[in-house]
Amino acid sequence: MSSFGVLRVALLAGGISSEREVSLKGASAVKKALEKLGHKYEIFDPAKDLSELAQRAKEFDCAFLVVHGPGGEDGTLQGFLDSIGLPYQGAGVLGSAIAMHKGISKNLYKLAGLKVPEGKVFSKENSFEEIREYAKKLGFPLIIKPATQGSSVGLSIVKKREDLKEALEKAFNIDNEVIVEKYLKGREITVGILDEKPLPVVEIIPKVSETFDYETKYTPGLAEEVCPAPLSEALTQKAQEYGLIAHRALKLRHYSRTDMIIVGDEIYVLETNTIPGMTETSLLPLAAKVAGYSFEELIQKLLELALREKIKNKIPA
Template sequence: MSSIGVLKIALLAGGTSSEREVSLKGAEVVKKALEKLGHKYEFFDPAQDLPKLAQRAKEFDCAFLVVHGPGGEDGTLQGFLDSIGLPYQGAGVLGSALAMHKGISKSLYKLAGLNVPEGKTFSKDSSFEIIKTYGEKIGFPLVVKPATQGSSIGLSVVKDKKDLKKAVEAAFNVDREIILEKYLKGKEITVGILDDKPLPVVEIVPKVSEIFDYETKYTPGLSEEICPARLSERLTKKAQEYGLIAHKTLKLRHYSRTDMIIVEDEIYVLETNTIPGMTETSLLPLAAKVAGYSFPALIQKLLELTLRDKNT
């Protein structure tokens, strides 16, 4: 055990988003790590247990969040924990909200000098004609995705304009705002940040799907993750620098993971995850492992960062 001693932790997972199942899977892995570290924990599901946690907040040293998507990663839960005085790992309210909206985070990336794919945000009030006109302007294939969902839920690659309406409806089915974006074909990578330092770059090679979609992300064997990524030293450094710029631009803390794509030696930033996945197939734990952190050591590091920053 380190200097923080034995902790009593409120482990939050589940919630009401479409990523509930992934969240619960991650929590099982985190539970084993906490047991190995000798910490005590109690499980709370934000879908129903928040009133109970509010009453008992003083019993815990901190919360540990394994909650993804709206209601868990968008600042809502972070605001609740701030209000009951319970410290937690990862981004605060502002950073969570900024990173959750892919359209807003994309605008901030651009202001910070990062490359992003050409694209635009549309609300449910937008007529399909306006959306179609923009789609034709950027050309096919293009990507249609919800503005505030994670795990590639509701995302489609549209190769032909006859399929655009179906993809737009699918994205609006899970979100009030959607993004149309130029489809970039290249090498998919992701850069984790831990304690304001970049981790080794992970390269993602989908084996079946042409994109790293929900099924590919969470089904072992459907993609190959290579860490360190097969990149030149120059591109590796540039990707890590981009990951750190994205992390700082979105006002994040402790850790994050930014997804990117490399097209002809040019790196484009796609999105940043403020509560990266913690399942057996997750990417940030893989990068941390290559950097020398076992899974329990990664959890311990995040707990140390949480307690270090609880008064800041």
């Protein structure tokens, strides 16, 4: 047990996004860790339990977020917790909102000196002809993805012009904005940050799909995750440095996980997750394990980071 003693934790899981099931799976793992650590917890679903949590906020020392996608990672839940004086792990309102929008994130990556795949954000107000012309100029294959979804939900690889409309409809059914982006073929890696320090690099090798899509991410056996990634020392250092730069550029705190792709000797930054997955197949716990943290130690570390935020900001008890 840490110097903080037995904690009373409001475990937030579920939510309203398409990643609800992933959230509930992660919460199941976190729940077991909290039990092993000897902490007390209660589960609250942001889809229906927030008014109850607001009334009972003083019963808890902190919240632990395992909610992904819109309504969980976009700053709305963080703002709610700030308003009721309950500290939580991970990015605050600003960082969460920035990182949730892939187009805004890309602009900040570029300003910070990081390379990103060429692409552009389009909304439903843009005509199909406009998007088609841009796609033609960019050249196929392309990536089409919703601007504010995680876990590769709604993502398509478009290899020819005839498939563009279907991919756009799929993405626009989920979001009001989509990103049309150059498809880069290379080695997929991800870099976790924990307490402002980079974790070992993980390489993701999909066994079936061409990309690390939703099914591949959450079905055991569909991808091989290698940690530490078999990269040169120079590439490893560069990837870890990029992970930290991305984390800081998006105004994040405590932890994050940034996905990248290696093409030749260049590393391109794709997106950053502010509440990385906590399921049995999740990548941040894997990297933390290689760095010497058991799953329980990782959860304890995140709880302590949340509580230090409370002390730093003098949130009233």
